[in-house]
Amino acid sequence: MSRLPSPRLTVVSLASALALGLLTGAAPSKPQTQWLSRPAEAAHVARVEEGMAPVSIPGETPRHLSLTQWMELYKVPGLSIAVFEKGKLVWTKAYGVKHAGGTEPVAIDTLFQAASISKPMTALAALHHAEKRKWSIDENVNDKLVSWKVPDNEFTQEQKVTLRRLLSHTAGTTVGGFAGYPVNGPLPTVQQILDGEKPANSPAVRVNTVPGTLRRYSGGGTTIVQQLLVDQLKKPFPQIMKETVLTPLGMKDSFFEQPLSPALAPRAATGTTPGGKSVEGGWRVHPELAPAGLWTTPSDLARAAIEMFKAYHGQSKRLVSQAMAKQMLAHDPVSGAIGVGFMRPVGKAWFGHGGGNEGYRANLTAFTESGNGVAIMTNSDNGSLLFERLIASVQAAHGWKGFEVGPEAPATTADLLMRLKGVDDALAWFKARKAEAPQDEQLSPAILNDMGYSLLREGRLPDALKLFEANVALFPQDANAHDSLGEGYVAAGREAEGAASYRKSLELNPKNDNARKVLETLGAATVK
Numbered sequence: 001m002s003r004l005p006s007p008r009l010t011v012v013s014l015a016s017a018l019a020l021g022l023l024t025g026a027a028p029s030k031p032q033t034q035w036l037s038r039p040a041e042a043a044h045v046a047r048v049e050e051g052m053a054p055v056s057i058p059g060e061t062p063r064h065l066s067l068t069q070w071m072e073l074y075k076v077p078g079l080s081i082a083v084f085e086k087g088k089l090v091w092t093k094a095y096g097v098k099h100a101g102g103t104e105p106v107a108i109d110t111l112f113q114a115a116s117i118s119k120p121m122t123a124l125a126a127l128h129h130a131e132k133r134k135w136s137i138d139e140n141v142n143d144k145l146v147s148w149k150v151p152d153n154e155f156t157q158e159q160k161v162t163l164r165r166l167l168s169h170t171a172g173t174t175v176g177g178f179a180g181y182p183v184n185g186p187l188p189t190v191q192q193i194l195d196g197e198k199p200a201n202s203p204a205v206r207v208n209t210v211p212g213t214l215r216r217y218s219g220g221g222t223t224i225v226q227q228l229l230v231d232q233l234k235k236p237f238p239q240i241m242k243e244t245v246l247t248p249l250g251m252k253d254s255f256f257e258q259p260l261s262p263a264l265a266p267r268a269a270t271g272t273t274p275g276g277k278s279v280e281g282g283w284r285v286h287p288e289l290a291p292a293g294l295w296t297t298p299s300d301l302a303r304a305a306i307e308m309f310k311a312y313h314g315q316s317k318r319l320v321s322q323a324m325a326k327q328m329l330a331h332d333p334v335s336g337a338i339g340v341g342f343m344r345p346v347g348k349a350w351f352g353h354g355g356g357n358e359g360y361r362a363n364l365t366a367f368t369e370s371g372n373g374v375a376i377m378t379n380s381d382n383g384s385l386l387f388e389r390l391i392a393s394v395q396a397a398h399g400w401k402g403f404e405v406g407p408e409a410p411a412t413t414a415d416l417l418m419r420l421k422g423v424d425d426a427l428a429w430f431k432a433r434k435a436e437a438p439q440d441e442q443l444s445p446a447i448l449n450d451m452g453y454s455l456l457r458e459g460r461l462p463d464a465l466k467l468f469e470a471n472v473a474l475f476p477q478d479a480n481a482h483d484s485l486g487e488g489y490v491a492a493g494r495e496a497e498g499a500a501s502y503r504k505s506l507e508l509n510p511k512n513d514n515a516r517k518v519l520e521t522l523g524a525a526t527v528k
């Protein structure tokens with residue numbers, strides 16, 4: 001079943017010639033850069049660029065690549081980074097180009113889609129107004145919603161949907177994320193999105209678990225917050241965010257504007273698919289502004305994180321009080337790794353958030369006690385494959401503590417093997433590793449599945465099928481593996497085999513509506 005690429009597992013093969021050049025030290029073409037920092041930071045910048053963790057291929061000596069070489073390996077056209085220390089922005093630099101195959105360099109004020117990092121920005125606005133207007137963040141949001149209400153049902157009889165629960169993803173609401181819309185296509189209203197009515201391309205946002213009983217990531221829930229703010233403040237959401245968060249924090253290069261105006265569009269980096277091609281139309285449009293609609297820069301994201309750090313330590317009340325900031329970064333038994341708006345992993349020294357819209361990946365990581373941190377934005381679905389290495393390199397260059405990098409995940413190793421050695425080597429390694437450690441949960445079917453889809457999007461159908469077939473053999477009880485193999489067979493014109501795979505998927509998961517729909521299209525009998 002085709003899915004949005006997962007941050008760690010999105011992969012795409014690389015031509016052997018490029019791989020050989022990178023590993024033998026052949027100089028890649030130098031991207032143009034623009035950077036801004038104190039002269040004293042130049043040494044830090046150089047160490048970050050050259051200090052990325054090496055390529056680790058089983059049986060080979062580790063090879064070091066620079067940041068720009070890693071970008072070339074993963075087909076990331078452009079990257080922008082901002083580093084802050086002790087609550088102050090210390091340097092920012094841009095790498096590569098705004099458009100895949102283009103020549104216009106990324107600048108430090110180039111706009112990227114922040115995707116889900118829109119959520120903590122929305123949380124800051126919502127909690128600012130909650131304090132200012134004395135809203136209880138634990139009351140039923142239906143008491144504040146006017147033009148739309150959360151439909152009550154058996155799940156909301158005793159426990160209610162509250163602002164705290166919506167912002168901590170514990171409200172029981174559905175719809176994890178949004179795919180966006182074509183630049184020139186029709187756009188739904190917020191109410192149409194919430195009710196799943198055309199032209200909305202996502203299901204209705206509803207409560208289907210008891211609020212407050214479990215954590216389930218829900219962009220749909222944050223969209224309810226968007227409607228609540230509009231209903232209460234009687235202003236367009238972009239204006240609310242500008243007046244409440246962006247202008248007070250000096251985030252002059254940030255806009256909750258979807259679609260982008262003709263004046264801003266030339267400043268935006270074009271989104272890029274895993275295969276290195278530009279997203280059709282340049283990017284997708286996200287009318288779900290609160291969970292996914294922010295265009296911004298790393299420098300502006302750094303300003304928001306610095307403000308959160310200062311509020312947490314009682315050094316600023318521009319947006320929220322210290323007491324509210326403490327609640328935002330508190331650990332909740334139900335929400336676990338998610339605070340109220342920001343990610344706040346238990347036992348870790350940092351807070352932040354990640355973001356992924358089609359063609360873009362972003363990351364904001366800030367250390368709660370030191371005021372240090374880094375914001376990274378890329379115009380590629382593969383951008384997240386750089387984040388852990390790059391954050392670790394920043395930490396090492398600046399001598400920070402608190403960000404722990406674990407052993408190379410199997411997904412990363414398989415990805416690198418496919419890029420540098422080919423599909424057969426990656427598959428052989430995965431099979432051997434699975435045989436050695438059959439109970440290792442990290443060796444999931446999602447790895448080969450995502451690798452297969454990356455190749456499928458590139459048009460490398462035989463290699464994609466090889467991975468899908470191996471996945472089914474290794475994980476015969478995984479319904480999604482059979483669904484993906486069915487899609488591969490249908491793409492190859494092998495419809496009878498595709499129908500058989502879809503039937504098996506439906507047998508394993510009777511709720512697989514995708515398999516049922518495809519089988520109906522193929523005219524094949526479904527499993528009842």
